[in-house]
Amino acid sequence: xxxxxxxxxxxxxxxxxxxxxxxxxxxxxQICALIGxxxxxxxxxxxxxxxxxxxxxxxxxxxxxxxxxxxxxxxxRLGITRTFQNLALFPTLSVIDNVMAGAHTLGHLxxxxxxxxxxxxxxxxxxxxxxxRLLARLSLDHLAEHPAAELPxxxxxxxxxxxxxxxxxxxxxxxxxxxGLTHSEVDELAATIRSIRDEFDLTVLLVExxxxxxxxxxxxxxxxxxxxxIAQGTPEQVRNDPRVIEAYLGxxxx
Amino acid sequence: MKSGPGARxxxxxxxxxxxxxxxxxxxxxxxxxxxxxxLYAEALFIAVAAMxxxxxxxxxxxxxxxxGAFFGLGAYxxxxxMLDHGWPFLATLPVAAVxxxxxxAAVGFPALRVKGLYLALITLGLAALFPALVNKFVKSTxxxxxxQLYRVRPKPxxxxxxxxxxxxxxxxxxTLVVAGVLFALMVNLVRGRFGRALVAVREHEAAAxxxxxxxxxxxxxxxxxxxxxxxxxxxLAALVRLQANAGQIEVFQQSIIFLVAVxxxxxxxxxxxxxxxFVVVLLQDHTADLIKDEPTLSPALFGITLILLxxxxxxxxxxxxxxxxxxxxGRMHAGSATDSAPT
Numbered sequence: 001x002x003x004x005x006x007x008x009x010x011x012x013x014x015x016x017x018x019x020x021x022x023x024x025x026x027x028x029x030q031i032c033a034l035i036g037x038x039x040x041x042x043x044x045x046x047x048x049x050x051x052x053x054x055x056x057x058x059x060x061x062x063x064x065x066x067x068x069x070x071x072x073x074x075x076x077r078l079g080i081t082r083t084f085q086n087l088a089l090f091p092t093l094s095v096i097d098n099v100m101a102g103a104h105t106l107g108h109l110x111x112x113x114x115x116x117x118x119x120x121x122x123x124x125x126x127x128x129x130x131x132x133r134l135l136a137r138l139s140l141d142h143l144a145e146h147p148a149a150e151l152p153x154x155x156x157x158x159x160x161x162x163x164x165x166x167x168x169x170x171x172x173x174x175x176x177x178x179x180g181l182t183h184s185e186v187d188e189l190a191a192t193i194r195s196i197r198d199e200f201d202l203t204v205l206l207v208e209x210x211x212x213x214x215x216x217x218x219x220x221x222x223x224x225x226x227x228x229x230i231a232q233g234t235p236e237q238v239r240n241d242p243r244v245i246e247a248y249l250g251x252x253x254x
Numbered sequence: 255m256k257s258g259p260g261a262r263x264x265x266x267x268x269x270x271x272x273x274x275x276x277x278x279x280x281x282x283x284x285x286x287x288x289x290x291x292x293l294y295a296e297a298l299f300i301a302v303a304a305m306x307x308x309x310x311x312x313x314x315x316x317x318x319x320x321x322g323a324f325f326g327l328g329a330y331x332x333x334x335x336m337l338d339h340g341w342p343f344l345a346t347l348p349v350a351a352v353x354x355x356x357x358x359a360a361v362g363f364p365a366l367r368v369k370g371l372y373l374a375l376i377t378l379g380l381a382a383l384f385p386a387l388v389n390k391f392v393k394s395t396x397x398x399x400x401x402q403l404y405r406v407r408p409k410p411x412x413x414x415x416x417x418x419x420x421x422x423x424x425x426x427x428x429t430l431v432v433a434g435v436l437f438a439l440m441v442n443l444v445r446g447r448f449g450r451a452l453v454a455v456r457e458h459e460a461a462a463x464x465x466x467x468x469x470x471x472x473x474x475x476x477x478x479x480x481x482x483x484x485x486x487x488x489x490l491a492a493l494v495r496l497q498a499n500a501g502q503i504e505v506f507q508q509s510i511i512f513l514v515a516v517x518x519x520x521x522x523x524x525x526x527x528x529x530x531x532f533v534v535v536l537l538q539d540h541t542a543d544l545i546k547d548e549p550t551l552s553p554a555l556f557g558i559t560l561i562l563l564x565x566x567x568x569x570x571x572x573x574x575x576x577x578x579x580x581x582x583x584g585r586m587h588a589g590s591a592t593d594s595a596p597t
Binding site: 050091101120123 | 461462467
């Protein structure tokens with residue numbers, strides 16, 4: 001059974017169709033890339049899965065759960081976390097606090113027990129250990145106490161991945177993780193995505209414009225254009241699909 | 255927890271500061287007369303309200319300029335229970351707290367739909383509504399809504415006679431203990447899972463939600479807890495001033511004073527509201543003393559001082575000190591690991 005099933009999802013913004021009957025599936029353990037020209041609807045789909053937008057029609061199922069029936073804050077608990085196209089970190093919090101905020105669903109203490117210190121020390125040290133492990137995994141441990149606001153862009157992108165991993169997701173959605181990175185950073189990122197997939201038993205859904213990276217790490221590629229799926233398959237199949245070439249390069253001159 | 259010699263030194267500094275502050279606060283009523291002691295007690299209960307407002311506005315980013323209403327609610331709960339029902343002061347405290355928290359939660363729900371200036375306006379409406387309700391429903395002696403507690407005021411107990419023989423001293427110490435307990439609870443509250451969620455919601459709602467944070471629950475809880483603190487502050491105010499009053503202007507003024515205390519002290523810092531409350535109360539008092547013949551000028555002087563303070567220390571007294579401390583430490587550690595971050 002596929003882990004994520006997107007079925008005939010349609011999104012309209014005041015008459016503009018952002019996604020038009022989009023359907024695709026991701027098998028557990030895959031790295032699946034969602035590509036397409038700007039405005040094709042890639043981020044819109046992410047926002048539907050994380051329940052920031054509500055589709056006009058269609059179904060999204062994750063591991064048998066109807067995602068569209070779940071409250072937005074339940075999505076992380078079901079096992080889906082994400083990063084954002086333009087960093088969405090908490091700038092005044094330290095790097096470790098950002099990651100610990102990511103582990104929100106693994107904690108239990110509400111305001112009352114927190115104020116009375118009932119089990120607080122234990123929970124805090126558990127979440128802190130988890131955060132430290134993730135930071136070490138992404139070579140960020142030396143920055144743990146640094147406020148997130150003051151760090152370079154490439155570093156923050158990794159902090160955001162660490163934060164998304166903190167909730168122990170099964171599906172990790174990365175929205176343009178390579179955007180704004182240098183060549184060597186992109187290579188590192190590609191290696192990181194593969195290795196965390198294996199290490200944390202993840203399924204990865206990726207929106208990306210960096211074609212070399214997409215073709216290098218993806219098991220499957222879904223191509224969107226103007227809100228519709230125009231091709232899907234292995235990187236090899238997609239690369240040679242005439243419709244994809246047309247969408248990216250324009251139609252051949254008559 | 256953080257480890258290493260730096261952390262231990264920070265802990266030591268924190269411990270020493272706590273002892274020093276507690277020491278000074280305990281010593282104040284021994285040194286000063288009734289007028290000053292009452293003034294300091296006033297700073298303490300304003301600090302409690304400011305702590306609560308700081309949770310809501312500083313940490314969670316929801317602006318309220320109507321906390322004078324929750325404050326008044328607490329004051330009236332205590333006043334009416336003491337005067338009409340003969341309750342001892344301490345028994346009225348939890349009632350005032352719960353009442354304010356419930357009303358706070360009730361205001362928190364509609365507040366989920368609005369932000370920023372609109373939220374400020376709604377809370378302002380609350381501050382306008384409260385005195386009207388009090389005037390309609392509270393009829394005290396003489397037919398006015400002013401509740402006088404002079405007849406039922408608590409007396410210092412026998413065992414406290416060595417340090418709080420005078421009534422003003424006793425009221426000050428009761429206020430100090432309540433404020434101290436609430437301060438400790440607040441420190442625990444903001445450092446931990448709930449505190450991180452508060453800041454996460456303030457800084458990026460959408461991201462916070464994708465991490466599994468229930469926005470509605472966090473925001474309504476922040477409102478309720480914040481109102482609880484304001485309610486307890488009002489209850490303490492009834493004790494210190496021996497009256498509960500809710501004039502239109504007083505409720506507005508009170509709301510603004512809380513906000514000023516939070517901002518002057520430093521938003522989203524634990525100590526900020528306390529420092530801010532003392533600065534505001536003492537500043538108001540001293541500017542009133544400074545110009546004897548021109549009483550109308552003292553609010554102007556107060557205002558100018560506020561403007562200057564905010565100009566010099568935009569992130570408040572505690573925020574400014576923290577920045578200074580960090581800069582000094584940064585200079586001492588120049589060239590260490592944090593500067594050579596891999597990118």
